[in-house]
Amino acid sequence: MSDSGGQASAKWVIEVKDLHKTFGDNAALRGVNLEVPEGTTCVLMGVSGSGKSVLMKHIMGLMRPDRGFVKVYGDEVAKMDEATLNQMRRQQGVLFQANALFDSLNVYDNVAFPLRERTKMSEEEIRQTVDKTLAMVGLSHATTRFPGELSGGMQKRVGFARAAILQPKILLYDDPTAGLDPLTTASVNEIIFTGKQQLGATSLVITPDVASAFGMADHLALMHEGRIVEYGPPDAFRESQHPAVQAFLKNYLRRRAQRGRTT
Numbered sequence: 001m002s003d004s005g006g007q008a009s010a011k012w013v014i015e016v017k018d019l020h021k022t023f024g025d026n027a028a029l030r031g032v033n034l035e036v037p038e039g040t041t042c043v044l045m046g047v048s049g050s051g052k053s054v055l056m057k058h059i060m061g062l063m064r065p066d067r068g069f070v071k072v073y074g075d076e077v078a079k080m081d082e083a084t085l086n087q088m089r090r091q092q093g094v095l096f097q098a099n100a101l102f103d104s105l106n107v108y109d110n111v112a113f114p115l116r117e118r119t120k121m122s123e124e125e126i127r128q129t130v131d132k133t134l135a136m137v138g139l140s141h142a143t144t145r146f147p148g149e150l151s152g153g154m155q156k157r158v159g160f161a162r163a164a165i166l167q168p169k170i171l172l173y174d175d176p177t178a179g180l181d182p183l184t185t186a187s188v189n190e191i192i193f194t195g196k197q198q199l200g201a202t203s204l205v206i207t208p209d210v211a212s213a214f215g216m217a218d219h220l221a222l223m224h225e226g227r228i229v230e231y232g233p234p235d236a237f238r239e240s241q242h243p244a245v246q247a248f249l250k251n252y253l254r255r256r257a258q259r260g261r262t263t
């Protein structure tokens, strides 16, 4: 990114300050502040409509703020020119709800796609990189299979392998376990852990799965009505006196107890 102030001197990998975004008369973000240190996993929670995805889109440079800023490695996203923005996006691996795999390409070609699109690697270099990445997610045996022939968990792992193949410094996950069964959810949580351990990536995860969130987060953040009202390590978060955190956790425990009664 820019030579001035960027990468080397940035204190935070992601820094969000007083971020505001309004759609018509709907104030989606009302002054978000967030600082994510290098190599950590921050999990963003909050009820539907609290602004989590809108915040993530600002971090990806897909939305422009009305006020405030997002900095990635010290560079303000809204001020980046197209080339810098593309460079920044290359450093971000993204895993959304939908895996966005190409149905007509097999696993190998899906994972090789970003290398063919964005690098000048030879086919031999591509083969080595793809083999290594597929081994990392335990899919070495599935290279010739097509997405339609894979389980949900395997599709997620292919999606992750594709997001991780360019060795991004930042991994962004927006509700990656939505609609998945508990076993597949556990395998996605492992993937997120792999991203941290093996790539040393800084991760931002949006998930409604509170149990997973507590398991994987270095820091938990709660979005409430367009602001982050609590941010801290899991133990501190659990002890938070903020009414929105207490209501959120109480609601989670109530739902969990109800599920326990019906199973």
Ligand SMILES: Nc1ncnc2c1ncn2[C@@H]1O[C@H](COP(=O)(O)OP(=O)(O)OP(=O)(O)O)[C@@H](O)[C@H]1O
Pocket: 023, 026, 028, 046, 047, 048, 049, 050, 051, 052, 053, 054, 055
């Ligand atoms: N492109 C858009 N145009 C207009 N309004 C939008 C747009 N994107 C989001 N919003 C609104 O902004 C608010 C926050 O949306 P956002 O998607 O960030 O919520 P969320 O916390 O991610 O919710 P969920 O957990 O349901 O995904 C909502 O009221 C939503 O309707």
